[in-house]
Amino acid sequence: MSSVEHDRSLLGAYALGSLDPGEERAVHAHVSTCPECQRELAEFVDLRHALDQVPPEAFLDGPPDGGDLLLRGALNRVRAEAAPARRGWSPGLVAASVVLAAAVALGGGVLIGRETAPTPPAEALPAGTVTAEGTDPATGATMRVEVEPRAGWVWVNAEVEGVPAGERCELLVVPEDGEPLVAGSWVVSDEAGAEGLRLEGTALVEPGEVESVEIVTTDGRRMVSVPI
Amino acid sequence: MASVAITGRRARRAKQVPGEELVRSLYEEHGRSLLAYAIRLTGDRAAAEDVVQETLLRAWKHADDLRDNVGSVRGWLLTVARNIITDRARARAVRPTEVNQEIDVPAAQRDHADDVVNAMTVLGAMDRLSPDHRAVLVELYYRGRTVNETAAVLGIAPGTVKSRSYHAVRALRATLGRPGEVPR
Numbered sequence: 409m410s411s412v413e414h415d416r417s418l419l420g421a422y423a424l425g426s427l428d429p430g431e432e433r434a435v436h437a438h439v440s441t442c443p444e445c446q447r448e449l450a451e452f453v454d455l456r457h458a459l460d461q462v463p464p465e466a467f468l469d470g471p472p473d474g475g476d477l478l479l480r481g482a483l484n485r486v487r488a489e490a491a492p493a494r495r496g497w498s499p500g501l502v503a504a505s506v507v508l509a510a511a512v513a514l515g516g517g518v519l520i521g522r523e524t525a526p527t528p529p530a531e532a533l534p535a536g537t538v539t540a541e542g543t544d545p546a547t548g549a550t551m552r553v554e555v556e557p558r559a560g561w562v563w564v565n566a567e568v569e570g571v572p573a574g575e576r577c578e579l580l581v582v583p584e585d586g587e588p589l590v591a592g593s594w595v596v597s598d599e600a601g602a603e604g605l606r607l608e609g610t611a612l613v614e615p616g617e618v619e620s621v622e623i624v625t626t627d628g629r630r631m632v633s634v635p636i
Numbered sequence: 637m638a639s640v641a642i643t644g645r646r647a648r649r650a651k652q653v654p655g656e657e658l659v660r661s662l663y664e665e666h667g668r669s670l671l672a673y674a675i676r677l678t679g680d681r682a683a684a685e686d687v688v689q690e691t692l693l694r695a696w697k698h699a700d701d702l703r704d705n706v707g708s709v710r711g712w713l714l715t716v717a718r719n720i721i722t723d724r725a726r727a728r729a730v731r732p733t734e735v736n737q738e739i740d741v742p743a744a745q746r747d748h749a750d751d752v753v754n755a756m757t758v759l760g761a762m763d764r765l766s767p768d769h770r771a772v773l774v775e776l777y778y779r780g781r782t783v784n785e786t787a788a789v790l791g792i793a794p795g796t797v798k799s800r801s802y803h804a805v806r807a808l809r810a811t812l813g814r815p816g817e818v819p820r
Contacts, residue, residue: 420801426777462778489696
């Protein structure tokens with residue numbers, strides 16, 4: 409029953425599944441005999457896949473119901489990130505944990521949980537090791553990094569704090585000339601998000617040519633960059 | 637130890653918090669949408685509120701991204717909220733076998749990068765439709781209304797709903813390009 413004549417304006421609503429059953433049957437019957445409509449409809453149906461990427465909640469407007477507690481919480485987080493009150497970062501503690509990181513690295517490279525107790529230095533860092541620290545004012549992430557020279561490459565120890573749990577990250581070694589190299593990648597666990605994380609990696613960059621070490625999320629957001 | 641020098645290479649910035657206004661305005665405009673979405677995905681209002689706060693925080697951190705983004709701001713925010721929820725769920729799923737913080741997750745496992753682009757670009761494309769066309773599309777597709785219901789809601793004739801939906805779909809199709817291509 410090809411009762412619908414060639415009326416392309418129905419194809420949009422048909423493709424969206426919005427016609428009533430009678431009209432839908434009629435359009436279906438017409439389309440089955442009309443190559444032109446079939447071609448156009450095929451394109452419209454593909455479009456539904458794109459439309460499905462957008463959740464229906466995307467079309468709600470305004471603030472949430474139920475007061476501004478949520479907003480206040482968000483602003484508190486923003487302020488906390490903007491002015492991080494970091495404890496336990498006195499230079500003495502920093503030095504102790506850097507040395508500890510080096511000891512772990514030299515001891516075979518097995519990662520262990522973050523130590524908080526200062527430990528006597530086991531071995532000095534190799535000569536020529538460059539140590540630097542940086543905090544990104546926007547993300548609040550902090551990294552202390554040691555770049556140890558090797559023959560034509562570098563060993564990198566990094567301690568990272570302030571990257572939120574759930575972030576998928578890469579440790580990048582950026583040479584003065586050339587593309588950044590990935591020295592490691594990981595996802596930040598809840599514990600690491602709260603307490604920080606120690607990483608080790610290597611990169612095929614001449615020791616004197618490291619420009620910076622960075623933490624970048626796998627979707628390209630830079631959490632922190634420390635110039636070397 | 638002589639070779640160890642701890643250097644603070646970056647001074648921390650002053651205590652003012654620029655961008656608070658951005659967070660407020662995003663909340664006023666998009667808060668309901670974000671919260672409803674997060675509640676549906678998490679099934680938990682408290683968790684959803686936390687996700688929305690984290691989303692607003694990230695928007696504040698990445699204000700440049702937000703401004704330069706070719707898709708819509710709403711799409712960016714919804715995508716970030718979903719990524720937070722997905723990543724948290726994965727972190728929970730992984731944790732039982734996770735003894736230490738090992739470096740073991742290849743970047744390639746991040747599988748929602750394409751959807752990220754799509755959600756933002758589709759919404760961006762919809763924003764470029766005429767308001768009349770966009771409204772018809774939203775009612776028919778996203779609110780699941782019939783042609784007659786949409787006609788009643790928008791105060792137009794059912795025939796107008798049909799023709800507008802046709803033109804809306806065509807315009808969107810033209811904007812988004814061929815399927816399979818990731819629109820940029």
